[in-house]
Amino acid sequence: MTTLFIKNMVCDRCILVVREQLEKLGIGIEQIKLGEVKTREQVSGETKQKVDLALTKLGFELIDDKKSRIIEKIKTLIIDLVHRRENDSKQNLSDLLSKELHHDYNYLSGLFSEVEGITIEKYFIAQKIEKVKELLVYDELSLSEIAYRLNYSSVAYLSNQFKKVTGLTPSYFRQVKEDKRKPLDKV
Template identity: 55%
Template sequence: MGSTKLYIKNMVCDRCKKVVDEELSRLGYTVLGVGLGEAEVADSGKAVNMEEIREVMSVNGFDLLDDRKTQLIEKVKVAIIKLVHNREETDLHVNTSDYISEKVRADYNYLSSLFSSFEGITIEKYLILQRIEKAKELLVYNELSLKEIAYKLGYSSVAHLSNQFKKVTGLTPSHFKEIKDDKRKTIDKITE
C-alpha cells in the first residue's frame, strides 16, 4: 500500500491539524498522519483527487502546495514555528541554520536564498518575528519575568530581547505589557 504526501500552507497549529484530519476523513481518505504543514493519505480504495482536496483546504483557509520550492519554503516556516512556539526552551539555543537544514533536509544557503526571493524577508528576520510574537504571548500571560522570557526564547540578554522587541513593535516589552490589547498576530500571518 502506497501513500500520498500533501503539503499544506497555513497549517501551523494543533487545531489546524485536527481540521485537516477531519476534512480528509470526511472526503473518504484514510489519513495516515497529520503534522504541521503536511498530511499523508493512503493510496488505497479511493484515488487521491488533488483538486477535491485543494478546494476543501481552501474553504478552511489552507493552500495545497504543488511546487517543490514552495514546499521547501513552507517546511522552513514550519521548522521555525516548531522551534519557537512548540518546543522546549533548550531547542532555541541550537544553531538555527543547522536546525533548519536538518529539519528541511536541504542546504541552508540554498534555503536562505530561496526563502528571501519568495517571501521578501530573510529567514533570520522571519525567526525574529516569530520570537517576538512568542514574547508577546508570554508577556500577555504574565507568568514569566522578562529575564525568563529572554532565556526561554534563546536571547543572550534581556537587553537583546528588549532591543529587538522595540525594533519590531515600536514598543518596549513593559509598555506592550501595559497596552497588550489587539497587539498580537496569528503565527501564520507574521511576515513583517
Template identity: 50%
Template sequence: MKVSIKNMVCCRCIAVVRQVFEKMDVATVRVQLGEVELEEELSSVQTSYLRNWLSEKGFELLDDRKMVLVERVKTLIIEIIHGADSIDLTLKLSYLIQQKLSIDYNYISSLFSNIEGITIEQYLILQRIERAKEFLEYDELTLSEIAHKLGYSSVQYLSTQFKKATGFSPSHYKKIKENSRKPLDQL
C-alpha cells in the same frame, strides 16, 4: 503519498485538516504541521475537492517543490519557537535547518528570501516576537524567563528586538495590553 499544506501553524490546524480528510473519506497515516501522509494516491477529482475544502478553511494545497520547501522551513521555525522546551535554542538556526531538512542552508536561505521577501532570520525574529507578546499577555513569566525561553542571550537583546518590531518596549506593551498579536500564518 504525502501532500503539503500551507498555513498549518498549530494543533487546531492539524485537527481541522484531519477533519477535511475524514469528510472526504480519505485515510491518513499521519497529519502534522504542513504535511499529511496518505495511505493511497489521490485521484484528480479528490485533489480538486481537497484544494477547494482546504481553501475554505484558510489553507492551501502546495504543488510546487520550492513552495513546499519554504513551507517546511516556516513550519520548522514555528516548531522551534513554540516547542522551545525540547530544542536547544542556542544552536545556530542554519545548523538546525540543515539537520532537520537535510538541505544546504545557503540554497534554502536564498530560496526563502526570494519567495517570502524576507530572510529566514527575519522570519524567526517575527515568530519570537509574536511568542513574546503571547507570554507578556499571559503575564505568567518574567521578562528574564521569556528571554531565556525564547533563546535570547539577554533581556536587553529581547527588548531591543521587541521595540524594533513593535515600536514598544516589552514592559510598555505589557502595561497597555494592546492586543496587536498576529496570526502565525500571516507573518
C-alpha cells in the same frame, strides 16, 4: 500512500480542521503534522481537486511544487522551534534547517528570500517576537524568564529587538496588551 503538503497549517487547531475535512472526504490518514499529511491511499486527480477546494475554503492551500514545499517546511520548522519547544536547543538556526531539510543553508536562505521577500532570520525574529507577546499577555513569566525560554542572550537584547520590531518596550506592551498579537500565519 500520498504525502500532501499544506500551506498555512501552523497550529494544532489547523491539524484538527484538516483532519476533519479529509475524513469528511473519506480519506484515510496515516500521519498528520504541521504542514504535512500522509494518507493511507493514493490521492490524485478528482479527489485531490476536492481536497484542494475544501481546504482552500478554510484558508489552507495544497502545495505542489518543490520550492513551495521547502519554503513551507522552513516556516513549519521555525514555528515549531519557537512556539512548541521549550528552550530545546542552542543549535544555530542555519545548522538546524540544513540538517532537517537536507539542503545547504545558502540555498534555503536564497530561496526563502526570493519567494517570501524577507530573510529567514527576519521571519525567525518575527516568530520569536510573537511568542514574547503571547508570554507578556499571559503575564506569568518575568522578562528574564521569557528571555531564557526563547534563548535570548540577555533581557536587554530581547528588549532591544522587541522595541525594534514593535515600536514598544516589553513593559509598555504588557501594560496595553489589547489587540497587539497576530495569528502565526499572518506573521
